[in-house]
Amino acid sequence: MVWDPRGSRYSLISHVLSECSARPRRLEGLIAVRQVERSRWCHLAVVSLGASPFPSDVGLQVVQALKHKGFGVICYEDGAQSWPLGTRCHVLLAGSRWLLDSATAEFAQDLRQTVAHLLRAENARRDEEDSMKGLMRKLGVVGESQAMLAVFQTIVRASPLSDLPVLITGETGTGKEVMARAIHQLDPKRRNGPFVALNCGAISPGLAESELFGHRRGAFTGADRDRKGLIRSAENGVLFLDEIGELDHALQAKLLRVLQEKRVLGVGEDQEVPISTRVVAATNRDLDELVRLRKFRADLFHRLNVLSVHLPPLRERVADVGPLIEHFVAKYRFLRPSGAFAVAPDFVDALMQVELPGNARQLENLVREALVQKEDETALNLRDLPRDIWQQLSARWERPSIPSDPADVGTDIQVSALEPLRHDLPASMLNVLNLNGWNLSRSLQHCERLLLEAALHKAQGNQSQTAHLLGITPRSVYNKIHKHQLPH
C-alpha cells in the first residue's frame, strides 16, 4: 500500500517496490485507508507524512490506522533526516520504525533495503505462525488472535527449559490448565512422565501436607500405609499447582524448600528424598498484591515466577471466540447425535459482543447448554442463547449511534449506547458490579468504557477533543477505543 496524496514520489516508490517483487497499490483517500485490510498478500505500507507532522495530522493518523491493522509501515518525507527528535518520536509513537528522507540521493536504495528486510521478516513470521498453528491444533489449543499466538510462542520457548518453574496467570476460565498441559506435552524431558494436577484451593488444610509431601505409615492417626504424595507422584513429569494463591502459608514455606533444594520430606519421615519434577503454577489472583499484603511469600513468588505466561481475557482477543465456539460444538456434538450443527453468524457475533467474565469456560457452558436445550435442528443462533445474553446485548444498543463522518479517519467514532450511568449513579454502579460478577477490576474496565463513551458522545466522536476532555493523549483514546472494541 502506498499513501502519497501529493503523488510526488509515487512513480519512484512503485518502481522500487516492483523491483522487490511487490505489487504496489496506491491508497486514494481516507476511506480507502479505513477499508483496506491486512492479508497474506497485503501487509506493507509506505506512507508520506507531510512536513514536520503532528500526531493529529493526517499522515500520522494514517500510520496509526495501518499499524493497528497489522501493516508494517515505512514512512518517508523530503527533509525528514533533519526533523527534530520530537517530530521523529511522533512517527515512532504512531507505529513506524522506519523514517526515510525522500530528498536524499540514497532514498531509493534505503527504501529497497527496508522493503527487502520487511518482506524477509514477514516470510519468517508467517512460517513461524504456520508451524505454531499446526502445533496448537495438535495439542488442542484453540486460538487465532495475535494475542493467543504470542502466548503460545512463549509456551513453545518456555517448555524445553525443563527444570524451570512456570507461573501462568489469567482470569478464571482463560485456559491456564490447557496451557499447563501444553507445556507438559512440549517439554521433551517431561512429556513421558505424569501430569499431576492439584487445586491448592480445594485441598483440606488438615490433609494438605501429607497429600502434597506424602507420609510414613503411622505418622498420624489414620495413616495406615506409606503414601508418597503428589509431588513425588509427579516424578519426571509436571506438577500443576492450580490456584497457587490459595496455598496455606505453612505449606508455602515447605513448597519453597522443595523448589530450592529439589528434595521432599514426607510427614513422619526422617530423610529427604531427591525429586525431579517441573512445577507449573497457575493463579487468577494478583500474586503481586498478595505478596504486598503478606498473604503470599515473596521468596516463593520469585521462585515460581521464573518463566511467566499471562493469558489475556477473552474480551481482549475476540478473534478467538468464533474458533472456540467451533471447537466446543465439535467437543459436545455427542450430546445431539442426530444433528450436525452449523453455527449461524449471529450466534458468534452475539458472543463476541457480550461480557464473558468466565471467559472460555463460560463460552463452553453456553455452547453446551445451547446444544442441550435446542429444540430444532437448525444452525445454532441468537435464539439459542440465554436471556441474560439478550439483555446485555439489548442494553448495549439502547441508544442510536451517531453517524460517522467517512471523510475523516481520525474522527469516525460512532457512539454506542450510554448505559444508565448518567441518570442514577448508585443504581448504575450496582448494575455495573452485577454485570461483572462483583469483580472490581472488570467493573473498573467497564466504567472506563462507559466514561470513554460519554466523553466521545460529548465530543461528537472527535478523538482529539475526547482526549482533551479526559486529559489523556489522542493515542490513549485511540488505544482505549480499540481495547473496548467501541465501534469505529
Ligand SMILES: Nc1ncnc2c1ncn2[C@@H]1O[C@H](COP(=O)(O)OP(=O)(O)OP(=O)(O)O)[C@@H](O)[C@H]1O
Ligand atoms: N485456548 C483454548 N483451546 C481450547 N480449549 C480451551 C482454551 N481455553 C480454554 N479452553 C477450555 O475452557 C475451559 C476452561 O479452561 P481451563 O480450565 O484451562 O481454564 P483456567 O484458566 O484453568 O480456569 P480457572 O482459573 O477457573 O481454573 C476448559 O474446558 C478448556 O478446555
Ligand SMILES: [Mg+2]
Ligand atoms: Mg484452572
